[in-house]
Amino acid sequence: MAQTIFNHLNDDQKTGTKHIYFNQSQSQPYISGEELYINDYNASGQQLNGELDLGSFPNFHKITFHYAIRFNILESIDISKNEKLSRIVIDGQNSGFLESNSFTLLVKEIQLDRIIVSYYENKGSWLKIEKYLRKQTIIPYRLVEDKKLEAEVANLKQSIAQKDQTIVQKDQTIAQKDRTIADLNQKIQQTPTLSQFQELNNIVLSCTDLDFNRLKQEIKKLKLKDFNPHFQEQKNHFEQLTSTTKNKAGDSLTAILDLFLQTNKQIIDSENVSSNSYTQGQLQGQLVTCKTLLQTKFTPDELQNLLNKQKELKELEKQSAIL
Structure with missing residues (x-):
């Protein structure tokens, strides 16, 4: 493995390295000042x-490749x-750089727009070119997983979801409060005011002082005055309908009609x-059974009408009890 070439370097030398120079020569890597030379x-x-990982050199900010280096069996250089x-x-006139080297840079996505690659290109004359790593084509690269970034993205997504x-x-709380306010406003609008009670009192009791209990009794009397004749009329109508129905049922079905x-x-x-x-x-x-037996003499509509009238009378009886 290419990684073993750094075994003779100590931690201080690794952290103190600011510039790595890949050189065309034959020797083990060595330190000169803040520069590390790799041949x-x-x-x-x-x-x-094999594979060369530069992760143990955390502080260097520049890499220089000699234009004539021969890394044609080095697989990758990890700078991620x-x-x-x-x-x-890439210093010097490097027309054969691609042909002499087969390594791939291993990088993170964020480095593609952070690292500038500087090299010379022959366009009739040698011109110095500078491009971001993403834009250049002289050194191939491959993206590696950025677990730290992925964790940050996951945390950010979770934070956004929580927010x-x-x-x-x-x-939802605001909507609930809005509904509560709307209900209260509706109740306020539906609740009679003191002046409205006074106005009603003046109509019913001819301008006497407001007495709620007395007003209540007078209103009940007025209500009963209209209600009782209507109630009695409906009661008589139902009794007559029941009597007519029993006559039609005859002795054989009268008991069934009563049960119905x-x-x-x-x-x-x-x-x-x-x-x-x-x-x-x-x-x-039980109701369905009775209805089935009664349909020998009555239509379904006649029986349903009888039930409806009975229910209407029961509702009137409830109102009468309240009054």
């Missing part, structure tokens, strides 16, 4: 090969951990109190 051949004459690296230079949830909850009406009365009464579904089911079943 394409080692002291034994073997070409550098070198956050301070900002410039890569969105908080906003939704706040919106009694069952419907129980169903109406049970609607106003809590009753279990089993009892309701029994009553409905």
Whole structure:
């Protein structure tokens, strides 16, 4: 592995390195001041090969490649951990750089627009070119996973999701408060004011002092004055309808008709109190049975009309009890 070429360097030398120079020569890497020189051949004459990771040199900011280096069996140079690296230079006239080298730079996405590559290009004359790593084509690169960035993105997404949830909850709270305010406003509008009570009192009791209990009794009297004749009329009508229906039913079905009406009365009464579904089911079943037997002499519409009239009378009886 190419990584073993750094075994003789200590930590201070690694952290103190500011510039790495890949040189065309034959020797092991060596330090000169703040520069680290890495040669394409080692002291034994073997070409550098495998994978080279520069992560143990955290502070260097520049790489220089000698234009004539020969890294044709070196697979990759990993610079993905070198956050301070900002410039890569290929010095000299490097027309054969691509042909002499087969390594790939391993980088993070964020480095593509941070690192500038400087090299010479022959366009009739040799011109110095500078491009961001993303734009240049003289050194191939491959992106590696940025676990730190991925973790930050995941945390950011989670934070955004939590904030969105908080906003939704706040919106729901505001909406609930708006509904409460609207309900209160509606109740306020529906609640009579003192002046309205006084006006009503003047109409009913001819301008006497406002006495709510007396006003209430007078209103009930007025209500009963109109209600009682109507109630009695509906009661008489139902009794007449029941009598006519019994005459039509004859002796054979009168008992069934009585049970039919009694069952419907129980169903109406049970609607106003809590009753279990089993009892309701029994009553409905009994009503259907009676209805089936009665249909030998009555149409379904006639029977339903009788039930409707009975229910209307029960509602009037409830109102009468309140008054």
